[in-house]
Amino acid sequence: MNTVAEIAGAEASAMAEYKGILQRLLDNRPSGTRQRLALALGKNRSFVSQITNASYAVPIPAPHIETIFEIVHFPPLERQAFLAAYDRAHPGRLQRSQTGRRIRTATLHVPDLGSEERNRRLDQMLTDVAVQMARIIEDEK
Template identity: 85%
Template sequence: MSADTDNVSVEATAMAEYKGILQRLLDNRPSGTRQRLAHALGKNRSFITQITNASYAVPIPAPHLETIFEIVHFPTHERQAFLDAYGRAHPGRLQRAQSSRRIRTATLHVPDLGDEERNRRLDHMLSELAVQVAKIVEDGQ
């Protein structure tokens, strides 16, 4: 085996490890946690499936980590194990993410539109708006 093949194998194993930790924690959280996480990240619920299933080669973007830790309520030892595996799977990504601006969660109170689909569309639109505003702010640094 070449050094490159060894690195790919180590990274794939580490990715499966951190995805397994996240999946295990989500499985032990109340119903709706995956949906809350998807909403907080501004993603579809299928994205959560992809980032928690080792069968998918979709890595978790480093800027999403703090939000994931907050929503899923990682115990300290699980968080450290996750970060160790993440660091092995994606060398250098944690340092780049930690040097960038942190994201915080803001709560908005909006009217209930009386229709689940319309409420969902409004929530999605507001999440997308927040992401776009953040991009503008970051580009202005």
């Protein structure tokens, strides 16, 4: 019989496993992928650091998984291994998440404003507008 401590240990190990898969893939992607991921998730880069570092007990929210797969370009085998570890770490969470509305990423081409700070502020503003629009649409249903 599994004790609560054994179950918690197995879940923590599985979380470390899926975070490790994500971290390895991100480390092999072009510069800027973490920033693109943060923008697509509507989060900041520190959130991406937390969800890729096994030292942090911050789980990846299930609704973010498809966006992560898309931005990071998960190969099929890594996707399967990630999903298996995620399901072991958070039993049933994937199924509950999949009953909700799917999201997609839209790419906008905007002018370069000439400074990293101004570009970041514009990107954040556009992300915020998209999130607010989605909330309005959901509220109407």
